Amino acid sequence: MTAAVTHSGIPAHWPAALAPEALATVSTPTPYLISDLSTVADRYHRFGAALPGVRPYYAMKCNSSPEILRTLADLGAGFEVASLGELKMLQYLGVDPADVLYSNPIKPPAHVAAAHAAGLWRFSFDSPGELNKLAEHAPGSAVYLRLRVDDTDAVFPLSRKFGADEAEAADLLRLARKLGLRPYGVTFHVGSQSSSPPAWRRAVAAAGRVMAEAAGDGITLTMLNIGGGFPARYVDHVPAIGEIGAALALDELLPYRPALLAAEPGRHLVAESGVLVATVLGRETRGGENWLYLDVGAFNGLMETLQTGNRWEYPLWTSRADHAHAASGKFTVTGPSCDSSDTMFYGAALPATIAPGDRVYIGSAGAYTLSYASGFNGFPPPTPVFVGSGARTGEGERIVDAGPS
Numbered sequence: 001m002t003a004a005v006t007h008s009g010i011p012a013h014w015p016a017a018l019a020p021e022a023l024a025t026v027s028t029p030t031p032y033l034i035s036d037l038s039t040v041a042d043r044y045h046r047f048g049a050a051l052p053g054v055r056p057y058y059a060m061k062c063n064s065s066p067e068i069l070r071t072l073a074d075l076g077a078g079f080e081v082a083s084l085g086e087l088k089m090l091q092y093l094g095v096d097p098a099d100v101l102y103s104n105p106i107k108p109p110a111h112v113a114a115a116h117a118a119g120l121w122r123f124s125f126d127s128p129g130e131l132n133k134l135a136e137h138a139p140g141s142a143v144y145l146r147l148r149v150d151d152t153d154a155v156f157p158l159s160r161k162f163g164a165d166e167a168e169a170a171d172l173l174r175l176a177r178k179l180g181l182r183p184y185g186v187t188f189h190v191g192s193q194s195s196s197p198p199a200w201r202r203a204v205a206a207a208g209r210v211m212a213e214a215a216g217d218g219i220t221l222t223m224l225n226i227g228g229g230f231p232a233r234y235v236d237h238v239p240a241i242g243e244i245g246a247a248l249a250l251d252e253l254l255p256y257r258p259a260l261l262a263a264e265p266g267r268h269l270v271a272e273s274g275v276l277v278a279t280v281l282g283r284e285t286r287g288g289e290n291w292l293y294l295d296v297g298a299f300n301g302l303m304e305t306l307q308t309g310n311r312w313e314y315p316l317w318t319s320r321a322d323h324a325h326a327a328s329g330k331f332t333v334t335g336p337s338c339d340s341s342d343t344m345f346y347g348a349a350l351p352a353t354i355a356p357g358d359r360v361y362i363g364s365a366g367a368y369t370l371s372y373a374s375g376f377n378g379f380p381p382p383t384p385v386f387v388g389s390g391a392r393t394g395e396g397e398r399i400v401d402a403g404p405s
């Protein structure tokens, strides 16, 4: 990724309902995160069209606003959770725990027991320790193996923290069976914001080898779960979802078609639906550097800028009437707290005329913003605001799971 932040024009993927003229009429105090639910529905339908037969289980950690969850539930999505707290939020909205995957490979025992008691029946694992935990606290449940795969093409790799090696897979599935659990499937995560369709292809190939080896032990797997990581558009080009769908080549790479093909998209479904709106609190020159102080920072919404060493680019726009024509300046853009690590962008291109009171519109901000935000230093998380509707447009069929057996 390059460090430049574009302001050459509103990008095509910026929701029309959230154009600067529309945002100028919003009276909510900043910071606020405004999300277009029609864009969420659109990305959901496109995902289904690009990956036919694959059931999406939305990874809710990425944005767990009830409006987003309800929109996706109404469209027919299942859900992926990491904790009992997330499952309880879904239950509150009326989602059936039987339609939820618990994909965190290392879980608190009490969360396992309570989720199992609530009717959640599918759990991931990547180790003998977790299998023993599941056998004790969720006896008889269906378990799916998280494989470690190559995630070097992702902005946010995950494979050091989780995943069993392919060479351990058969032993683990046999152990699951021996412990009275149901060896149910295989899953992986290529890393978040992956820009590499071949990464999915390689991962599916590895899953296919595991399926073939398990078949030799008399174990037929019901689910292949291709995880999350599907990229959203920020500034740089990313592969279209159709390119990833085309790279999967399931019939070529799998020894048989599992009954359930699942995916756990997070960022891809919601990132482009949101614009984070902040107010400029101050503008100062310090040591020859132009500093811009906003009422949103890394700790109350833009944590991913820190996680990427400040190399993460968001499409930026401002409320200035002269935005498109003003000469561009280079700004160090920081947050409202008294902590200097609260700085989001270096060398951001913004109108040289920008001044306190102006608003900065941060696009593609619907994922991993609100859900990470704290009230550090007394600066609250952005207020969620919603426009649009997730009402179905007719396309796509709801795929119903086989259910526990």
Ligand SMILES: *Cc1c(COP(=O)(O)O)cnc(C)c1O
Residues within 6 Å of the ligand: 059, 061, 062, 080, 103, 104, 189, 191, 192, 193, 227, 228, 229, 230, 264, 265, 266, 267, 268
């Ligand atoms: C975070 C996560 C996801 C979603 O990842 P995205 O990159 O947002 O698509 C899916 N599955 C699991 C197990 C996760 O931890």
